[in-house]
């Protein structure tokens with residue numbers, strides 16, 4: 001006897017459509033945010049108390065009002081602020097981030113040179129953090145209130161409490177200067193030459209070119225700064241994974257899975273981690289932001305030629321166009337990361353993907 | 356008019372249990388010790404932190420237990436005096452971000468509509484920047500000084516409180532005891548102050564405790580980058596930076612770094628224990644919104 | 647008796663939650679377990695399968711054939727779970743994993759317990775979905791839980807429970823979270839499966855109306871103890887215990903609780919649950 005009380009099951013929906021709509025909405029939001037970032041950097045640039053004319057013209061030229069006026073007109077400084085912003089925005093759209101006062105080169109060109117090194121460092125660090133942080137968090141949750149849990153709690157709290165710049169210095173001193181276990185500063189042993197640039201990531205390029213000597217040198221240079229950088233995010237992800245896993249472990253569907261007599265391994269990987277992954281990737285996205293912050297402090301110590309070091313040099317010499325360029329690029333990278341996180345939601349969770 | 360009976364007592368009732376945890380005890384002892392150091396540094400310090408009258412770069416030993424720096428200053432005395440620079444500034448910083456962020460978040464949650472939209476979009480915007488980079492941009496734009504560094508950290512720190520407070524206020528606003536107050540004709544401000552405030556203080560205090568560490572790390576990081584405290588000042592981040600130049604004299608950078616680590620650790624131990632003492636729902640709200 | 651619980655005690659953090667529960671389940675019979683919220687019905691069900699919450703201790707015996715489930719090593723207990731004793735939970739909105747397809751959740755324990763291949767498992771799954779009257783079972787196989795209504799989800803949960811042909815089914819308030827209109831259908835399904843497959847069913851409910859509609863035996867719990875037990879007709883018509891009388895008295899249409907026949911859920915059981923338990 002067929003049951004009339006339940007409504008018929010809905011027809012399966014087309015998969016692509018709702019996800020596309022979801023993504024378009026997120027993309028529009030990201031564009032809006034990117035525009036906000038340009039506004040912030042512009043406003044900050046104009047907050048600067050120093051006169052940009054004085055910073056850019058020599059003593060002699062400054063004495064001549066005609067030259068000063070001409071320079072101001074040339075750089076659009078005689079126009080009202082909102083017009084200056086529009087010109088600035090127009091330049092940005094065309095990839096013009098201004099000229100660095102330090103290197104006297106276009107900021108965009110400088111950044112293109114430094115970004116790959118930072119992506120390699122931060123990418124390695126986020127990979128390490130995800131693997132270790134999630135593993136530690138799962139262990140802590142499964143051994144809740146027992147020794148491994150307590151130990152990992154202390155470890156992760158220490159991880160988020162260590163000043164990154166100090167840890168970088170200590171690691172450099174101990175592992176390179178004292179023990180000579182790791183290669184020193186830079187990305188690769190200069191004597192080896194370099195692999196033809198494809199991705200800009202030394203390790204990947206070396207592998208693509210089949211140069212094992214370059215790869216192992218690049219990987220060796222990468223290990224210490226990446227681990228130093230990762231310590232904070234490992235701590236963060238450990239704490240967060242632990243609570244996410246504990247929360248999922250208390251869910252009905254996990255109890256139902258145990259009632260089915262599935263092996264513990266299957267329940268952990270298929271039932272628990274899949275759900276816990278949703279909050280974990282959210283935090284991982286945020287953690288990537290703190291990694292980018294950390295690069296500023298770590299790259300300076302390891303002489304890693306990335307945007308962190310570029311930002312550090314620019315900030316200490318008050319090279320504003322360069323600092324703003326870094327802010328802009330990093331803000332946009334962060335937006336892209338958030339967009340990726342949103343896409344991952346759709347991949348992991350069918351409730352986002354369908355309907 | 357009844358007040359939510361669980362809101363405050365929940366935390367207080369669970370406190371005694373929290374104190375029995377070794378982590379909380381270690382955290383509390385460390386924190387109190389550092390506050391005592393900050394208060395009593397002139398008495399405790401064996402030397403003048405600015406006097407350059409000792410042998411240069413002397414290794415730790417009798418008379419100068421933490422060694423001396425490249426200008427012949429006693430590092431122990433500088434570390435002790437550094438507590439007078441960093442700890443009050445960090446506490447001020449966190450207090451200000453709690454007040455500013457909390458007020459903005461409460462307004463967003465309470466009034467909703469465009470007030471909410473405006474405040475929260477700005478908060479999102481700040482969140483879109485990695486903290487050190489934004490703080491660095493702000494500090495660079497304002498000019499390098501300790502005061503500007505504090506301002507820069509403030510700019511990146513308030514949104515966390517705005518988010519948490521907004522979430523908590525949204526949850527409380529619709530609850531019976533607030534609505535009944537409104538029905539009795541109490542003003543908006545009265546209901547914010549009398550009904551809402553007591554219910555958000557617990558969670559915000561926990562968040563603030565955890566944030567003391569973050570704020571100190573950020574502040575000393577800016578000084579390390581040369582965007583905060585200026586040279587003679589015994590600020591810990593700046594001291595680590597000066598140790599970079601002479602890194603084979605390991606003691607110059609090691610001790611100020613340890614000072615930062617122990618202060619941050621103390622407040623993280625405390626905050627983490629306090630968070631566990633909160634009810635799980637609020638604790639989760641803090642974690643999710645504050646990262 | 648297929649499953650015999652005797653002297654079952656459970657405590658969590660020093661608090662005694664079950665204080666010596668005795669229950670017997672027989673093949674082809676539905677044993678109703680009634681009692682107000684918090685009386686320990688769910689804990690009884692969970693204790694049988696060793697699924698008690700973090701920090702709980704259980705003592706007594708739960709006899710399944712020759713074995714005592716409470717004393718079974720973890721590995722063997724895992725074979726019993728799902729394979730010989732299965733469970734259906736209260737809320738189908740939370741007891742199915744939201745990110746796994748129905749097919750996945752139906753077949754994985756079949757493949758594990760019965761060592762079926764992928765295609766055999768799928769065939770059996772589709773057959774089971776038909777048996778619990780899911781329309782379009784072949785299409786339903788690839789869908790996710792959120793694409794089904796509450797009543798449908800509970801039927802799916804029942805199909806999952808039956809997948810490995812267990813001897814005992816523990817249904818913990820299977821209709822409490824459902825709309826009144828679909829409750830009857832799910833109960834009728836359970837009763838039919840019990841008769842058809844010779845299952846021993848423990849039907850937990852705090853709704854005596856549901857009980858009167860489908861149970862053969864009825865036990866009543868209060869504060870972690872079974873206070874009354876016996877054939878449905880006797881317990882519901884001539885309750886010996888004052889507590890049972892007061893439970894019956896709190897039913898809508900009190901006093902006139904005439905138990906209907908097993909296939910007749912149109913009695914008081916179709917009425918709304920007297921109290922929401924969640």
Ligand SMILES: Nc1ncnc2c1ncn2[C@@H]1O[C@H](COP(=O)(O)OP(=O)(O)O)[C@@H](O)[C@H]1O
Nearest residue numbers: 658663681682683684685686687688689690699
């Ligand atoms: N995780 C737990 N920790 C401590 N006590 C619990 C827990 N879960 C349930 N209880 C207590 O166990 C008792 C029985 O609960 P339960 O079996 O769920 O009742 P029922 O299903 O009959 O409504 C209740 O008093 C409840 O408070």
Ligand SMILES: [Mg+2]
Nearest residue numbers: 687688689819
């Ligand atoms: Mg129950």
